[in-house]
Amino acid sequence: MNLKTKKELAAKTFHVGKERIMFVKERLEEIKEAITKQDIRDLHKEGAIKIKEIKGRKKIVNKKRKTSPGKVRQKVNQRKRDYVIMTRKLRKHLKELKSRGSISKEEIKELRKKIRNKAFRSKAHLKEFLGGKRK
DSSP states (O other): OOOHHHHHHHHHHHTOOGGGEEEOGGGHHHHHHOOSHHHHHHHHHHTSEEEOOOOSOOOOOOOOOOOOTTTSOOOOOHHHHHHHHHHHHHHHHHHHHHHHTOSOHHHHHHHHHHHHTTOOSSHHHHHHHHHHHHO
């Protein structure tokens, strides 16, 4: 008696593998007559079809890992952003002065060092400093 198709139907019905489906030998005639999924469910309730337990090692659920300081991506702080914007602005101004020829290379070197060290609050402050130096 071939009950391969019944076993496949039972496996689909209970969402398990075919190997786990077990038919009780005394009730094979009833199982043979089962056509629908509902028939299979009824036979399972009555005990004609049994489902074996999963054998072997259980799948271990991964533990949630704590995020360490190395894993967290930090945002660039506002102070650094402001510094970059100001530095670029002041260097651009120096470049313009150089192209006009109103400032020497040595002065540019010194001013660039001061810009890097945050000596100037703004472009106006730099202009004020240069104006005071000229007089």
